[in-house]
Amino acid sequence: KAGVTQTPRYLIKTRGQQVTLSCSPISGHRSVSWYQQTPGQGLQFLFEYFSETQRNKGNFPGRFSGRQFSNSRSEMNVSTLELGDSALYLCASSLSQGYTDTQYFGPGTRLTVL
């Protein structure tokens, strides 16, 4: 079974631009979560989508948004990029089966904001 895929793997943008990242979950997984990882802050939860609905949300500004399609693929958008948005953005998928639920991560998208 194929794993979680993310595109693109690397991105370089300038301040003020916007960016869209894509994530395809493991086949059969309906939950997709997004995380931001930086050396200083560790792994921080952005939001989770399940059946095309945002089910959980972390503590990030409204510049960060996402959506999920009917095939469970998800996109994350960041508008008006800031230097501090430079990070590794990770997508994780799961079956969403209760407390035993296990998240599997994609390879990540490395975003650099200049």
Add this chain to the structure above:
Amino acid sequence: QKEVEQNSGPLSVPEGAIASLNCTYSDRGSQSFFWYRQYSGKSPELIMFIYSNGDKEDGRFTAQLNKASQYVSLLIRDSQPSDSATYLCAVNDGGGSYIPTFGRGTSLIVHP
């Protein structure tokens, strides 16, 4: 605020030794616990999960859970240089969101 605490390290052990990584959590209602390994520049990779008190073994890895003391640990036996990575502890509180809270990770260095 749910917290998951890990010593950032680095924890340095010689090849062949046992590496012991610890994690404490604040939410007493937590129900599931995960260990991920993350190599530099790569994404986290699931190593083990544990739900019940006691030990769970998988190859060279053993997860230990003590809910009364609110800690979970990961033992790596016969450590190899290839085990050098950051180990992330994740805790799922089972309170409905099922979104795990991650610790910041412990850096492990296994030297030959």
